[in-house]
Amino acid sequence: MSTAPKLTIKDLCVSIDGQEILKGVNLEVKGGEVHAIMGPNGTGKSTLASSLMGHPRYEVTKGEVTLDGQDVLEMGVDERARAGLFLAMQYPAEVSGVTNSDFLRSAINAKRGEGNEISLMKFIRELDKKMELLEMDEKFATRYLNEGFSGGEKKRNEILQMMMLQPRIAILDEIDSGLDIDALKVVAKGVNSMLSPDLGVLIITHYQRLLNYIKPDYVHVFMQGRIVKSGGPELAERLEAEGYDWVKEELGIEDETVGQRV
Amino acid sequence: MSVETRMLFDENVVTEVSKKQQEPEWMLQSRLEALRAAARLPLPQLQKTNIDRWNFTDFNPYKDEAPIKELSELPENIARFLVEQENSGLFIQKNSSVIFQNLSAELADKGIIFTDLATAARDHEELVKVYFMNEGVKRDEHQLTALHAALFSGGIFLYIPRGVEVTVPLQAMFWLSGGKNGMLPHVLLVAEDHSRVDFVANFVSDPDDGGAVSNSVIEAFVGANADVRIATVNTLGESVVDVIYRRSVVDRDGRLEWIVADLSDGRLISDNTSALRGEGGSVNVKAVVLGTGEMRGNVTSYIRHLARNTASEINARSVMKDQASSILNSITKIEKGASKSDGQQSGKVLMLGEKARGDANPILLIDENDVAAGHAASVGRIDPLQLYYLMSRGISRTEAERLIIYGFLDTVLSQIPSEALRKSIHRVIERKFANEKRS
Numbered sequence: 206m207s208t209a210p211k212l213t214i215k216d217l218c219v220s221i222d223g224q225e226i227l228k229g230v231n232l233e234v235k236g237g238e239v240h241a242i243m244g245p246n247g248t249g250k251s252t253l254a255s256s257l258m259g260h261p262r263y264e265v266t267k268g269e270v271t272l273d274g275q276d277v278l279e280m281g282v283d284e285r286a287r288a289g290l291f292l293a294m295q296y297p298a299e300v301s302g303v304t305n306s307d308f309l310r311s312a313i314n315a316k317r318g319e320g321n322e323i324s325l326m327k328f329i330r331e332l333d334k335k336m337e338l339l340e341m342d343e344k345f346a347t348r349y350l351n352e353g354f355s356g357g358e359k360k361r362n363e364i365l366q367m368m369m370l371q372p373r374i375a376i377l378d379e380i381d382s383g384l385d386i387d388a389l390k391v392v393a394k395g396v397n398s399m400l401s402p403d404l405g406v407l408i409i410t411h412y413q414r415l416l417n418y419i420k421p422d423y424v425h426v427f428m429q430g431r432i433v434k435s436g437g438p439e440l441a442e443r444l445e446a447e448g449y450d451w452v453k454e455e456l457g458i459e460d461e462t463v464g465q466r467v
Numbered sequence: 468m469s470v471e472t473r474m475l476f477d478e479n480v481v482t483e484v485s486k487k488q489q490e491p492e493w494m495l496q497s498r499l500e501a502l503r504a505a506a507r508l509p510l511p512q513l514q515k516t517n518i519d520r521w522n523f524t525d526f527n528p529y530k531d532e533a534p535i536k537e538l539s540e541l542p543e544n545i546a547r548f549l550v551e552q553e554n555s556g557l558f559i560q561k562n563s564s565v566i567f568q569n570l571s572a573e574l575a576d577k578g579i580i581f582t583d584l585a586t587a588a589r590d591h592e593e594l595v596k597v598y599f600m601n602e603g604v605k606r607d608e609h610q611l612t613a614l615h616a617a618l619f620s621g622g623i624f625l626y627i628p629r630g631v632e633v634t635v636p637l638q639a640m641f642w643l644s645g646g647k648n649g650m651l652p653h654v655l656l657v658a659e660d661h662s663r664v665d666f667v668a669n670f671v672s673d674p675d676d677g678g679a680v681s682n683s684v685i686e687a688f689v690g691a692n693a694d695v696r697i698a699t700v701n702t703l704g705e706s707v708v709d710v711i712y713r714r715s716v717v718d719r720d721g722r723l724e725w726i727v728a729d730l731s732d733g734r735l736i737s738d739n740t741s742a743l744r745g746e747g748g749s750v751n752v753k754a755v756v757l758g759t760g761e762m763r764g765n766v767t768s769y770i771r772h773l774a775r776n777t778a779s780e781i782n783a784r785s786v787m788k789d790q791a792s793s794i795l796n797s798i799t800k801i802e803k804g805a806s807k808s809d810g811q812q813s814g815k816v817l818m819l820g821e822k823a824r825g826d827a828n829p830i831l832l833i834d835e836n837d838v839a840a841g842h843a844a845s846v847g848r849i850d851p852l853q854l855y856y857l858m859s860r861g862i863s864r865t866e867a868e869r870l871i872i873y874g875f876l877d878t879v880l881s882q883i884p885s886e887a888l889r890k891s892i893h894r895v896i897e898r899k900f901a902n903e904k905r906s
Contacts, residue, residue: 258859259855259859260855261851261855281858281864282855282858282859283858283859283861283862283863283864283867285859286858286859286860286861286862287861291859291860292859294856294859297856298850298852298853298855298856298857299853300853300856300857300870300871300874301874301875301877301878302873302874302875302876302877302878303870303871303873303874303877307870308857308860308870311862311866311870312857312860312861312862315860315861315862315863315866316861349874350874366860370860370861
């Protein structure tokens with residue numbers, strides 16, 4: 206596709222079991238840009254990621270989301286993916302009996318469409334190259350999807366899928382959680398290798414650490430189910446140094462969480 | 468209440484079936500006795516499946532068919548079920564008649580017998596008499612075995628002499644075709660001590676006009692230190708009541724491997740019972756059940772440990788789609804005296820869609836202290852989060868379900884040693900999904 210990708214989120218409101226979690230999110234992510242959404246736990250960051258992908262538990266009650274002008278909310282989960290949306294999940298599912306490589310090939314071919322399937326040779330070549338970059342043992346290709354993977358292995362596997370599927374917009378949901386520094390560097394290397402005008406990235410994290418390795422162009426602070434403050438990379442550094450209290454104070458927020466009932 | 472019992476079939480019908488196959492007199496008498504037993508015996512008692520209204524008796528018990536000279540005469544939608552391209556022996560029965568049989572000269576020279584049961588009863592009367600419906604399936608277990616004993620036709624006697632090893636599989640196809648026809652083949656497999664054999668049986672029916680009842684029996688006798696593998700692939704259509712009783716007896720240090728693919732779409736009673744009679748014997752059962760449409764099934768794997776140091780393993784997976792419903796029974800029984808024995812079983816059921824039903828019924832019966840036994844059972848539906856995950860990578864719902872189902876079956880399918888057989892079962896499963904897509 207010739208035009209640069211563009212994901213637009215307008216006034217997005219989302220509920221779980223009738224309880225509102227997202228309360229009017231506005232954001233635009235374009236090709237070549239890296240956005241980071243930061244915020245303490247329980248503020249709705251991951252809900253945003255899951256809602257964009259179409260997780261069955263989340264109900265969009267208001268607002269709109271478009272990818273390259275197409276209405277994302279009207280699409281099924283698989284259609285969103287084929288349109289170029291990718292979500293690296295915080296808790297990827299395990300699927301017994303389905304090997305990583307069979308799964309990946311099915312996914313690639315689903316996107317390419319019937320009659321245009323990737324050749325087995327080309328697929329293996331691509332897979333080998335990318336697994337090497339992510340320092341993954343080649344046995345991962347034949348292991349069952351995420352079954353028995355450690356936390357770090359699952360995260361690498363998510364990035365591997367992203368690299369194989371070449372999305373237009375990639376959302377990384379807490380891809381750094383549970384990773385040691387070496388694994389973090391490898392994951393960042395994978396993401397950085399993908400950066401280009403043809404990819405927009407939205408990173409969701411509550412640590413600044415990852416952003417030392419993947420440089421964001423824009424940083425957004427998420428509280429009470431929406432973006433409360435935006436800035437450049439310097440915002441992330443200040444959050445790392447001083448925490449979130451100054452943001453809360455500045456905006457007069459007492460409880461930054463959302464939808465948490467005792 | 469009247470004490471008089473009404474015959475389910477006319478005695479003349481039974482006599483005619485026997486005459487047409489030129490059977491010895493003892494076999495006719497055995498049939499007539501079974502017919503009388505069928506009239507008084509009840510249907511089998513099945514766990515959690517009500518079979519009272521299933522059709523076991525309304526069928527045409529004997530239908531002659533013309534033999535074929537070449538395999539190319541088989542219609543494509545029947546020939547496609549042939550598992551192995553290369554056979555050292557092939558046997559095809561259509562309805563009541565054997566329409567094709569061959570055995571390589573090399574195997575015949577080694578003393579292997581691979582022929583229809585009636586011929587065997589004439590030519591190898593003493594052998595057949597020893598094994599036929601004696602220690603395996605009993606005539607008077609219940610109405611269905613009695614009916615089989617009264618009306619069986621065609622069927623195979625497969626005999627492997629002591630020490631003879633057959634490395635290329637022998638294959639049989641039982642083809643039920645048309646209207647109200649019934650098919651009642653009886654397979655008798657005898658592997659003498661130190662022998663080895665690999666046998667595949669397909670039970671198929673015409674896709675459009677599949678007949679009414681298939682009531683089949685397989686009896687297998689595994690001699691000391693013999694090595695036997697039997698695979699059954701049942702793909703009978705939705706009009707058919709498919710009854711299959713498999714019984715085997717394993718002697719000292721004998722090894723038996725069962726591969727059971729129950730893929731029929733109508734009504735199904737599938738029973739696979741093995742007795743480990745000699746010390747050191749083992750049985751391994753791999754079973755796959757896939758029900759679609761309105762299928763109703765009851766599938767049992769039953770192992771009896773009767774001797775010391777015997778081992779068994781049951782691995783069964785059942786997938787129920789649409790409105791299909793079935794029960795998966797796994798029974799391991801270790802009798803007193805069978806010390807140092809090991810019985811393991813795993814039975815899992817996956818249901819697709821709201822209307823599919825299934826249950827797993829694991830049973831361990833242990834009368835001996837010094838044994839090892841274990842079981843795993845589960846019944847569940849497709850995890851919506853697994854579906855979401857696969858679909859989030861662009862895979863359609865149908866394809867994602869297919870991947871999950873194959874994944875579920877893979878623990879059993881990937882263990883099937885013959886690649887041809889594995890592929891054949893895969894093809895049948897693929898077709899079942901393809902049919903769904905069309906409708």
